[in-house]
Amino acid sequence: GDSVTQMEGPVTLSEEAFLTINCTYTATGYPSLFWYVQYPGEGLQLLLKATKADDKGSNKGFEATYRKETTSFHLEKGSVQVSDSAVYFCALSGGSQGNLIFGKGTKLSVKP
Amino acid sequence: DTGVSQDPRHKITKRGQNVTFRCDPISEHNRLYWYRQTLGQGPEFLTYFQNEAQLEKSRLLSDRFSAERPKGSFSTLEIQRTEQGDSAMYLCASSSASGRNYGYTFGSGTRLTVV
Numbered sequence: 001g002d003s004v005t006q007m008e009g010p011v012t013l014s015e016e017a018f019l020t021i022n023c024t025y026t027a028t029g030y031p032s033l034f035w036y037v038q039y040p041g042e043g044l045q046l047l048l049k050a051t052k053a054d055d056k057g058s059n060k061g062f063e064a065t066y067r068k069e070t071t072s073f074h075l076e077k078g079s080v081q082v083s084d085s086a087v088y089f090c091a092l093s094g095g096s097q098g099n100l101i102f103g104k105g106t107k108l109s110v111k112p
Numbered sequence: 113d114t115g116v117s118q119d120p121r122h123k124i125t126k127r128g129q130n131v132t133f134r135c136d137p138i139s140e141h142n143r144l145y146w147y148r149q150t151l152g153q154g155p156e157f158l159t160y161f162q163n164e165a166q167l168e169k170s171r172l173l174s175d176r177f178s179a180e181r182p183k184g185s186f187s188t189l190e191i192q193r194t195e196q197g198d199s200a201m202y203l204c205a206s207s208s209a210s211g212r213n214y215g216y217t218f219g220s221g222t223r224l225t226v227v
Contacts, residue, residue, distance in 0.1 A: 004154075032212050043116075043203060043220040044155070051213050089154050098212040099145065099168070100205070102154030 002027040002094035006103035009087075013080055013110050021075040021106045023064075023090035031092040033057075033066050033073040034100070038087045047075075047088070080110045116219035118204050124225045125194055132190045133222045137206030144187050145216065146179055147203040148172065155203055161187060194226045 007022040025033065032051045036044040048057030053068035062077045073090060090103040117136040125131050137144050142163050147155035158177070160168045163184040173179075176194075181187040191198055201223050205216040 034215060036218075044205075044218040046215040046217070049213075049215050091154075093212045099157045099160060100147075100155070100216060101157070104152070104154045 002031065002092060002101050004090050004092055004101055004103040006088075006090045006106055008104075008106070010107040010109060013108070015082055015110055015112050016079045017110075019075070019077040019080045019084075019108070021088055021090075021108070023073045023075065023103060025071050025073065025090075025092050027071075027092055027094050029094075031094045033064070034091045034093070035062070035064055035073070035075050036089045036091060036102075038089065038105070040086070044089065080108070082110045082112055084108060085110045116204055116206050116217050118202075118219035118222050120222055121220065122223045122225075124227060127196060127226055128193055130190065130192045131194060131224060132188055133202055133204075133224075135187045135189070135204030135219060136185070137187070137204070138217055139185075141206035141208050141217070142184065143207045143209065144181060145205045145207075146187070146189050147205065149201040149203055149221070150199075158189075158202075191224075194224075196226045199224055199226045 003026045034049045035047040037047045038044050048059040050057040050066035056065045064075045087105045087107045089105045091100045119134045144161040146158040149155040159179050161181040176192045179189045201221045203221045205218045207216045
């Protein structure tokens with residue numbers, strides 16, 4: 001079945017460092033891909049999305065490109081801030097009803 | 113629109129008791145999803161409604177779990193005879209018919225603790 005694999009955390013970075021969180025997927029068909037962010041004590045918020053190959057999703061300085069040839073959707077940010085500390089989930093829209101299938105999440109801690 | 117609302121935010125119950133959670137989706141969204149999230153894991157799909165019809169249920173949804181969406185608006189998730197393994201965050205999400213392209217809006221969740 002469809003699945004998402006993302007890099008294990010936690011990831012600890014200093015402020016203004018470059019961030020990459022790897023995400024790869026397995027899917028039949030052509031899923032849409034998403035990154036969600038979960039701040040402590042809160043629900044999931046959609047960070048960015050891409051609906052077809054070579055699409056680039058971007059939001060709040062974060063970017064991810066839908067790479068069909070490598071089945072990847074890596075999350076990047078050029079300069080992280082303390083406020084980016086959260087858990088990041090990669091997900092795909094799969095299944096017969098478009099259900100979201102999530103990776104296990106990667107916890108990011110940014111130190112001042 | 114206030115987004116997706118879930119009630120209660122927290123629930124502590126004794127093993128063997130029944131609990132019910134409520135989800136109010138975004139009003140114009142006809143699709144509603146329930147997910148379960150345990151500590152250190154990503155959310156796992158439980159069930160899905162389109163309007164009032166429950167169209168898909170995960171194998172995770174044992175016969176102690178039941179979900180309804182009687183008028184195609186709010187939804188309830190009931191867990192009967194709770195077990196300690198049911199302790200988790202229960203998340204509700206809603207989307208329009210094109211949620212596959214535009215994403216899903218999640219509520220803040222109901223955290224269940226079974227003692």
